[in-house]
Amino acid sequence: SGTVGEVSRGPTAFTAEVRGLADRLNQPRGRVYQRSCDALLGDARCGVDAGAAAIRGAGTVATVRSARSVTASGLAAYVSRWFEAGRLVWTSGANAGAAVEVRAHGLAGGLASLDLWEPMPAPISPGDTFQVVAGCDxxxxxxxxxxxxxxxxxxxxxxxxxxxAVAYAVQGADNDGGRLG
Structure with missing residues (x-):
C-alpha cells in the first residue's frame, strides 16, 4: 500500500508515481532553516500583493518562436528578467487556463521575449493573451x-x-592570508 505521488502527462499517456509508507519519513516537519526564503510570492507570510500592477502584467502574443517561446506586447514597462521564475497563466486561446513557469524574460524593440520551462499542450497562436506574475528567486x-x-x-x-562546512584551518596564516614570521 502507499500513496500516489507526482503525476506527469505526456502526449498520449500519463505516469503516476506510487510512494510507499516509508515516504512519509522523508517529508519535512516544521520549519526548514535555509538561506533562501521559504514563503511563496504573494502568500500571507510573504506579504507582497501579487495582484498589484507593479507585480503582475498582461500580454498578447505577437510572434510564436516555438511551443515554449514567444514574443509579446504589453510588457514593455517591465525591465528584463522581471518575470523570470514567474507564473504565466493563459487567458485566451487553445491554452486558456493553463499555467507554466517562465524560464527567461527579455526586452527588445518594445516587445518582451518569454521562454517557458515547458511546452504548452496546445499550439500557441498570435493574439493569445496571458497574465504573468513577477518571479522571485x-x-x-x-x-x-x-x-x-x-x-x-x-x-x-x-x-x-x-x-x-568543508573548510579547514590553515596554521600560520594571519587574517590577510599572509604568513606569520
Whole structure:
C-alpha cells in the first residue's frame, strides 16, 4: 500500500508515481532553516500583493518562436528578467487556463521575449493573451531590491554555506592570508 505521488502527462499517456509508507519519513516537519526564503510570492507570510500592477502584467502574443517561446506586447514597462521564475497563466486561446513557469524574460524593440520551462499542450497562436506574475528567486537581495519586502523575508541569509562546512584551518596564516614570521 502507499500513496500516489507526482503525476506527469505526456502526449498520449500519463505516469503516476506510487510512494510507499516509508515516504512519509522523508517529508519535512516544521520549519526548514535555509538561506533562501521559504514563503511563496504573494502568500500571507510573504506579504507582497501579487495582484498589484507593479507585480503582475498582461500580454498578447505577437510572434510564436516555438511551443515554449514567444514574443509579446504589453510588457514593455517591465525591465528584463522581471518575470523570470514567474507564473504565466493563459487567458485566451487553445491554452486558456493553463499555467507554466517562465524560464527567461527579455526586452527588445518594445516587445518582451518569454521562454517557458515547458511546452504548452496546445499550439500557441498570435493574439493569445496571458497574465504573468513577477518571479522571485527567494534571495534576500530580490526581497529587498525588487519587492521592498525585506521585513517579511523568511530565510536565513547569514547561515554558513557548504564551503564553510568543508573548510579547514590553515596554521600560520594571519587574517590577510599572509604568513606569520
Amino acid at each position: 527567494k534571495s534576500l537581495a530580490s526581497c529587498r531590491d525588487k519587492f521592498a519586502n525585506v521585513l517579511n523575508f523568511r530565510g536565513f541569509p547569514d547561515l554558513p554555506g557548504n564551503d564553510y
